[in-house]
Amino acid sequence: MKGIILAGGTGTRLYPLTFALSKQLLPVYDKPMIYYPLSTLMLGGVRDFLVISTPTDLPLFQKALGDGAELGLRISYAEQPQAAGIADAFRVGAEFVGSDSVSLVLGDNIFHSPELPDVLARSMKDVDGCVLFGHSVADPRPYGVVEKAPDGRVIGIEEKPSKPRSSEIATGLYIYSNDVVEIAHSITPSARGELEITDVNRVYLQQGRARLHSFGAETTWLDAGTYDGLLDATHFVREQQRSGGRIACLEEIALRRGYIDAGSCYSLGKKHKNSGYGQYVMEIASDTRWGRLTYVAQ
Template sequence: MSAPLAAAPARRGIILAGGSGSRLFPLTLPFSKQLMPVYDKPMIYYPLSVLMLAGIREILVITTPHDRPLFERLLGDGSSYGIALSYATQDEPRGLADAYRIGADFVGTNPSCLILGDNLFYGAYLTDMLVNVSARTAGATIFGYHVVDPRSYGVVEIDGTGTKALSLEEKPEKPRSNLAIPGLYFYDGNAPAYAREITPSPRGEIEITDLNRRYLAEGTLHVEVLSRGTAWLDTGTHENLIEAADYIRAVQNRQGLKVACLEEIGLFRGWIDRETIAKNAKAYGKSSYGEYLRMIAAEGVR
């Protein structure tokens, strides 16, 4: 990690960690897929780490009524990492933009960031990009990621500058570009109000594409294309889950550094100290995560 960066504006974060995870059945019959392991950490650690790297400290986790106690047991109030966590429930999937109806009081009129609980991001320049985007006070920002076949994703078409959206399509048969839209969205303070105005789609959902199209129509939808050195991993299938675990294992074993260590990010941000990390390490016993925390407590951010 590089030296700590300047603090971002007061932006709220939302992790949408609901749904049934039916594509992972029977693994997810007893609990949320966002609690499934991705190598050595629960899946939700990865999107949570992205919000923390963006400088976001106030975060709402939206999950199912059944899974909420499990997330609360795992993450607590967030103070162990130097953040403040709140929880809300979604009794059934009603679309990604429904997060802004559920979290309207939490977000208020603050700028915000929504990330899906099953999306993983990792890359050398990711932190700098996140901080720069988080500092943008007006409009919305989505991301583009080059894929071979974008027909299974939302797709964004961009102009010659590479930063402004021209069109948005949802799982098009003939995509206008190869830029898929990952599950990471930054919005200004208008997002909750705009989400309330969205008419449910034919499948009965409050679509995130409709929210993004509102900003597109206003001319305030920005696009950041993720670089070739950035990995975006979706863990929605058994194959994807294995691929993500293999990727994290390879990176960590090669570097000796952990991806998405929440305590390390908290120290990097100056939100907690080494004493807090040493205390946290005791809870993990002789696990590799506990050993890593003890090293961080002794040596600091590597």
């Protein structure tokens, strides 16, 4: 399973915050926004990533994330010169996807749930078609509204309807079988010249190969691409972390999944020992559950 993080665009909903800095590099409490979608796919077991962004912003993402090797990952990068729609990610990333299935997450979407690792792992296994992830919202009109049958099959997708038939919308998290690349190349751009992800999903709907997993009340989904969304996300992360844990701590996820050992994790935290984030990483690596306390105490 490959993973694509779409972090392009101009961030117009956040102007003037994004005049000089990519939206996905803005801080959400104690870490860059890009950490959150990356951590989401890591929780599902993805280790091979492609970050898609503008030619101007890509060097900044490379500085922030590197090649992923320190975390036991592989992170590569590709340019999207201008906003061309979500589905354009599969054209840009066709060579990266190769013959594999692929997951896609938008760079401003934040997910938090105790069920997330298991849900993603199940959804990424033996993918045939597409898996969408739904969340109920008070006002679904600005989103893609999804209807599903009792067995989870998608039976309707409507983009930004004036009279929604459901309160459930498709979030910015998607899983596809390998033929999504072919489908993305086959669809016609919209009047705005963009490749719409809804058009890709409708192909799977017509084939009877689209499924929807509905996140429940225990799952938090946030769109951090607006002023209020960014502020809400910051407050949410701060409140959750008051209990002592860290949301989207890449080093911790890599350690818990066995991508790196405790010694490597400790060293990564030590690089940032003056920050609360770095201190947390060092504490996690020193936990006796990992059986390496002697090493990190030297």
